[in-house]
Structures are given as C-alpha cells and as structure tokens.
Amino acid sequence: MKKYLKITIALIFVTLSFPLSFAFSQPLPSKDNLVRELTLKASLLLKVTRKIKWPKDVSTNSNNLILCFQENDYFRGIIDLAIRHPQISMDWEVRENVSLESTKNCHILFLDSNQEKRLEETIAYVKNYPVLTVGDTEGFTEKGVLINFMVIDNRLRFKVQKEATETSSLQIDDGLLSLAIR
Secondary structure, rough: HHHHHHHHHHHHHHHHOOOHHHHOOOOOOOOOOOHHHHHHHHEEEEEHHEEEOOOOOOOOOOHHHEEEOOOOOHHHHHHHOOOOOOOOEEEEEEOOOOHHHHHOOOEEEEEEEEHHHHHHHHHHHHOOOOOOOEEEOOOOOOOOOOOOEEEEEEEEEEOOOHHHHHOOEEEEEEHHHHEEOO
C-alpha cells in the first residue's frame, strides 16, 4: 500500500507541474495502470476546473469548490491526495453519498459507471444548476455529461459535450475546448 501511495503522490506532483496540454498528451504508463490512470484523472480534473468559470451568483466561499460523488467512489482516495498538493490554489470540499436533490449544491459532480442506471435522471436534474458534470465512462458525453475522461491509444484524453456547454451557465475556456476530442 505504501508503494501505491508513493507512486500516487509522485504522479500528482508531476502532472500538476506541467501545462494542461502536455498532461493530456502523455501516454499512460503500463505498470500499475489503474492507480496511475486514476492519479492522472485526479490531477487533470483539478487542472480542468481552473478553466471553468461559475456564474457570479454561485457561492464559492473563499475559493472553495465542492466536488461531489453520489456514492463511495473508488476515485475518492486519490482525489483526497491530489487536493492536498501544495500547488492547488483552491480549497476543496469533497462530499460522498450525495442525494439527487443535494447535487444542486455541488460545483462538480463526478459520475462513474456505477451511476449509469440513473445517469439520465441525474443529468436532467443538474442541468438546471451550475454544476460541472464529469465522468470517466464511454458514452457519457452523448448522454449529457459535460466533460468525460477516457483512455484512447493508451493516452488520457477528454471529450466535451458541446450542446450541454452551450446551454449551461458555466463558462468553459476556449483553450480547454480546443484540447478536447471532437
């Protein structure tokens, strides 16, 4: 377990030290792929959120962003390590087991394959609120998730749901959109 913790901390430091475009273009290492993939996703999620602007009327108490999971998520432990990194300029609050009604209080809602059965209902509900939905499951952008991480040719990439971003009250940086898979 200590080995994975050291690897995770090292990867978080490395991915946070490089520009966003460089981080998304790097191949995923083959050894300990799952831990490394999750670590890269965590680091890149934090970078992506720097390129999002929430409406002025949305409370971000002293730069505090709320990241929510609807269940106990496998991604949570690595996110906890990433948000404690000294290069992170935002304060983060991570919430688990968030009810559908409580998702409106989140800035970011992470949706994984476990939420696929209720994805449609969740997206229909949060689209009325300034909530950035982020997933890591193939086909989620077609179902309304705003940003979806995926591994293509052993590289971590992301796709942006253009129609959803146009109707959302969130402003997504053009530079971020230019890095997305079309």
